[in-house]
Amino acid sequence: MAESLLILLFAAPIVAAVLSFAVRSPRLAEYATVAAAVLDLVVSVPLLLQVLGGPATLAHNYIRVDVLGAWVIVCISIVYALASIYAVGYMRLLDEDERLPVFYGLFSGFALTMLAACVMNNVGVFWIAIELTTLISTFLVGFEREAESTEAAWKYIVVVSGGISLALLGTVLFYWGGSLVLGPSYAMTWAALHKAAPSVYPPLLLVSFLLVLVGYGTKAGLAPMHTWLPDAHSESPAPVSAMLSGALLNASMLGIARFLSVVRGTSMDGFAHAAVVGFGIFSFFIASIFIVRQTGIKRLMAYSSVEHIGVQALGLGFGGTLGVAGALYHMLNHSLNKSLMFFGAGNAMRAYGTKEISHIRRVLDVFPISGMLWLLGAVGIAGAPPFALFLSEFTVLRAGIGSPYRWAAVAFVVLLIVVFIGFLAHFRAMYFDKAPGQQIPRLAGGVWRTLPMWLAFIPLLVLGLWWPHGLWQVFAHISQELMGGAQ
């Protein structure tokens, strides 16, 4: 059952990508992508329920879905579905119909590589999947073919490839450390690393872990390796920004979570967690500075992603069931909320014809309904109740207070307040400051561009008011997986 769901999960984006490239009809490509994405979302939830009973394996154990992998798959599928619906409305505005099939082909390919990364049981193949996400998304980042987007694409691929090569080095060193315990040749699975880690020479283990952390941390956008992120997020088309921020960062976080769980229980446990907490709080700090002084609307969203990936790192670093649950709940909530924010930013950019916050004024006059959703989303992403991010940030904070890193929990609260004020100040200006005088061209809402905003907003509100018990069970299961090693 789980195996057939898995095949369906991968077949859908493959078919959509092949159709887009082969038939070259923009309309067909749009609908095929939306259909594949919605199908993936529908499949991902029962897949999660299935693997709760025990992990599913395929292809000689190269593919293995555990609960953590399935959870990230759910988060990625949600963003894939929302972003492809939004893309139908947004990409038509660009007036580049003839290049749309290529766009959708790459779009589905991008989703495919991220989903693939979640189920890879072999550490080397996981690295390759993450590398492939970079190569495909580079062309999505540079899709608008302006000087800025080409520059962003170039910086993206150079910085991320350089960073990810550190992760490869770390992986090789992990394998070497394991080979001294398990014999010269063994299958490089997560379970094997778990088994070998306690007997590996501790300094070697620490260096390997730090290399992997910096490598996947580059891809996840942890500061100070985040430099590609604001450029890539701000210059790509809005649906791609949502995918980069809401889905790709999760897939890289998955790698960090898994390696962190490998070193758990060894003598380097404390150092490793402290390093993750350190990167988390530093990302939060950098993001808060740049959010306060930001002038570009999508760069504002991008730095907010750095902030929220920092929260997830903090949750994982604080550890314990509470920390892991908070980080994973945050992953879902951030995926929903950031998609909503990028969709709103895309609408505003198209209507006002600018990326500058100072030129966007009186948003509610232009977008009465979707503008309201965007504003509520901004309140949510700044961490205010009753939206879901409040609950998950609060959980991470509780985990922090109970952990040895109480200083980080205190810094977390202070920085949250800074971000709250800084982020919402920009929105106050955009919504309530005086209009600049010139006539703003009205951009009709468009069902394709408003619907995904509703679809992101409603669960965000519901999850903020009610944390389903089922989710809690999923998180408890994952945290057991991470702490007890692979079964």
Place this chain on the structure above:
Amino acid sequence: MFLAHVDPLQASIFSSLAVMSLLLTFVMLGSHWLRNYVYAFAVQSWLIAALSASVGYFAGYPELYVIAVLTALFRGLVLPYLLMRIIARLNVKRELHAVLQPSSSLVLGALLVMFAFVIANHMNRQPFLAAHVVVMALTIMLSMKFLGFLMLAVRDEAVSQILGLLVLENGIFLGSQILVPGMPLLIEIVILFDLLIVVACFGMLVRFLVVHAGTTSSRQLNRLIG
């Protein structure tokens, strides 16, 4: 681990091949001419292929011969060819604005190698005689990482940056041949193909850079800041 029973002759073959690869990285670091980078990279790849083959022969891993052939073919011929094509199309022959003069980058590179040695020395705890080969492999792996990043940092031209990334990967490849010759074949082959795709992507991007950004020097890619 096979290095536990390695005899002095084998140890010196591995060491000399690895050290020559490191020296070629310094050749890249000390030159202004883009063509020289590519030649040095090609020779380095051939040396790594020879290393794979000799490790395969002495340690008894016949599958490493496949890796050796593929390395020589892809990294030694196809990648340099693709890079030469990019250079020819760009009509850029040398680095124009060096952040650091080649002489200073050589000195900096030497310091980084020492740093790499210090780290490598701390990471190793092998009791056997050939432990110096392990330390050397780790040192060269890490120093090629550092040197690659140094090249990325001080060079502006797009081609130099691609080569910097390739040096990063060459370092890992070289070290892994000595340290973990038993690593599954599949992984290494896929990583080789992956590199090919990387360079193809870079080739396309370089073309976009010329057309849309009007430059291939990262010095002028300064629109996006803050």
